[in-house]
Amino acid sequence: MNANNSEPVIVAFCCHYCAYAAADLAGSGRLQYPPNIRIVRSPCTGRLEINFFMRAFEAGADGVLVAGCEEGSCHFKEGNYLAKGRVNTARQLLEEAGLEPERLRMVNVSAASSQKFAEYVREMVETVSKLGPSPVKKIIDIKDANKEQTGAIQ
Amino acid sequence: MIVAERKTIPELVDILRPHKNILVLGCGTCVTVCLSGGEREVSIISSALRIASRVQGLNFxxxxxxxxxxxxxxFIEQAAETIQKADAVLSTACGAGVQAIAERFPEKPVYAGLNTTFLGILEERGVWTEKCAACGTCVLHKYGGICPITRCAKRMMNGPCGGSREDRCEVRPDRPCAWQLIYKRLKDIKQLERLTEIEPPKNWNSSLSGGPRALIREDHKI
Incomplete structure (x- = not known):
């Protein structure tokens, strides 16, 4: 990832039981979607903390997509509702810090919705491409960001 | 528990603008429990500040x-070395914590990262409510354990005011009328006769009106 690369890099946090399975199905079904996403599998979107999203942006991600189960069908009952609140708070924080909140989005897909997953990825890539590269990575590349990091997430 | 909430990132950026090496110092007690200034929140605030710094070219x-x-x-001693290395400290403790750090490091700028709001409890997940005004003379025994000073918007010692609507406070309709709660509670514990007594005006000397307070326990002094 570098500032000269015009292709946006999007970190996609996918829950194991739905979104990751949908992404897997999209692959098995040979569905085409832009290769800009870097999938991080999470046991549940409820595991995702606000600082996961913040650190992704700090490390130079142009966008972050959080993909969880459809509302009401979380394997852990309420994980995706927790994630929804955290994503909204993180969007507020990003806006306060001067980044466009549209760079962070949460979507809900079932394990069978590979088409929907591919569509959400296309939408996200389109949104982030319109916004342009993240201003955070203008100054710093990912190695420096990692060096700077202290605290809970290393 | 002391309840506090985060200042906004633009506010913090304005406060910290003159400094470069900044330590965001969290507190593991009350503000951790109210999810505003513990380790996790320190990480979030620090991330947001780093992003703001890069977007605005501030070089934090x-x-x-x-x-x-x-x-x-x-506990402050454990942070002394790190604090000494920083140009400034952004403390995410309550107002007492911020001042304790500032007193201990007289030549170090120490700023508050939070607005300390009240003494309260976690009422339900994500909701904290004020329960105590630390007025210095507790009257809870007279009101069935419900504080009219904190929970009645008009701080009435002889209520109710008559303005409540459907058991809601007329000043803050999102909060229950404290006097409705007091009546119900006293009835439940069979102490309604307490309401026949007229309470004289409160002596506020034990509160902030009497100046900054100190508690001296001779039995614990050396």
Whole structure:
């Protein structure tokens, strides 16, 4: 990832039981979607903390997509509702810090919705491409960001 | 528990603008429980500040540390070395913690990262409500354990005011009328006769009106 690369890099946090399975199905079904996403599998979107999203942006991600189960069908009952609140708070924080909140989005897909997953990825890539590269990575590349990091997430 | 909430990132950026090496110092006690200034929140605030710094070209270098309790010298000692290295400290403790750090490091700028709001409890997940005004003379025994000073918007010692609507406070319709609660509670514990007594005006000397308070326990002094 570098500032000269015009292709946006999007970190996609996918829950194991739905979104990751949908992404897997999209692959098995040979569905085409832009290769800009870097999938991080999470046991549940409820595991995702606000600082996961913040650190992704700090490390130079142009966008972050959080993909969880459809509302009401979380394997852990309420994980995706927790994630929804955290994503909204993180969007507020990003806006306060001067980044466009549209760079962070949460979507809900079932394990069978590979088409929907591919569509959400296309939408996200389109949104982030319109916004342009993240201003955070203008100054710093990912190695420096990692060096700077202290605290809970290393 | 002391309840506090985060200042906005633009506010913090304005406060910290003159400094480069900044330590965001968290507190592991009340503000951790009310999810505003513990280790996790320190990490979030630091991230947001780093992002703001890069977007606005401010050149902040943010370090993070959380100690068990900022209002206690024993714990502050553990952070002394890191604090000395920083140009300024952004404390995410309550107002007492911020001042304890500032007193301990007289030549170090120490700023509050939170607005300390009240003494309260976690009422339900994500909701904290005020329960105590620390007025210095507790009257809870007279009101069935419900504080009219804190929970009645008009601080009435002889209520109710008559303005409540459907058991809601007329000043804050999102909150229950404290006097409705007091009546119900006294009825439940069969102490309604307490309401026949007229309470004289409260002596506020034991509160902030009497100046900054100190508690001296001779039995614990050395």
């Amino acid at each position: 270098k943010i370090d993070e540390l959380t100690i068990e309790r900022q209002c206690d010298n024993i």
